Amino acid sequence: MGCYIDWAILRDFAKIIFDFAGAAAWPLAGFSIAFLFRDAIRTAIGRIKGGSAMGVSVELNPAAQDAQDNAPDAAIASTTRQLTVSPEPPVHDILSPCDAHYLSLVRSEDLTQEQREKWLARIASSYTDLWRQENHYRLIFGSQIAFLKRLHLFGPQPVDSVKEFYEANGAIPPPIPTYTFENWFGWLIESKDVAVEVDQVFITPLGKRFLQWMTEAAVVDQKAF
Numbered sequence: 001m002g003c004y005i006d007w008a009i010l011r012d013f014a015k016i017i018f019d020f021a022g023a024a025a026w027p028l029a030g031f032s033i034a035f036l037f038r039d040a041i042r043t044a045i046g047r048i049k050g051g052s053a054m055g056v057s058v059e060l061n062p063a064a065q066d067a068q069d070n071a072p073d074a075a076i077a078s079t080t081r082q083l084t085v086s087p088e089p090p091v092h093d094i095l096s097p098c099d100a101h102y103l104s105l106v107r108s109e110d111l112t113q114e115q116r117e118k119w120l121a122r123i124a125s126s127y128t129d130l131w132r133q134e135n136h137y138r139l140i141f142g143s144q145i146a147f148l149k150r151l152h153l154f155g156p157q158p159v160d161s162v163k164e165f166y167e168a169n170g171a172i173p174p175p176i177p178t179y180t181f182e183n184w185f186g187w188l189i190e191s192k193d194v195a196v197e198v199d200q201v202f203i204t205p206l207g208k209r210f211l212q213w214m215t216e217a218a219v220v221d222q223k224a225f
Helices: 007-020 023-036 038-047 064-070 072-078 095-106 113-139 142-154 160-169 181-190 205-217
Strands: 050-053 056-059 194-197 200-203
Touching (some): 095 113, 113 205, 142 160, 142 181, 142 194, 142 205, 181 194
Antiparallel strands (some): 050 056
């Protein structure tokens, strides 16, 4: 499952970085944007053959769909993309005041180029963190949230107790065949919310950060399954 790309936000974000960071920050900007939208870009590469949206034009190799099915990385490498942005970002009620704040930061004469790059990296990292938490909340099940809270409150638990928790709290399956204990627990491991050492499972810093974000965002933990 990929995320929705808001091309207006992406363009504004790229404009800030490209105009004021200097040539040395281009690799950072490119990496940040590619990382933030990596899932959606991979999906789009396999489906789009041409078009434009919000001032961004994309031209893709017609063979991208077959390449994605067989080798996603090869499809990405073989794809030709042409991106253009308008000279100025559009005025936005929410983004424009933020733009002014960040522009004053990166234009400050008190900062060196290296310090500007560090602040740009922090801005990109903060955006990445926000995207990760919101997307994570969209995908996670209520019983998985409850399990993370259990680990956070009571510390590491025996691996054998994980299945008992699943059967007591998350075993009522939704109408999808992939809802099994292996997938339920495996998703938490793959998302790096939990980790296993020897015979103990514990919550990771990423898992703790997700619970912290839930509190900060005041979202409910009563989700399905």
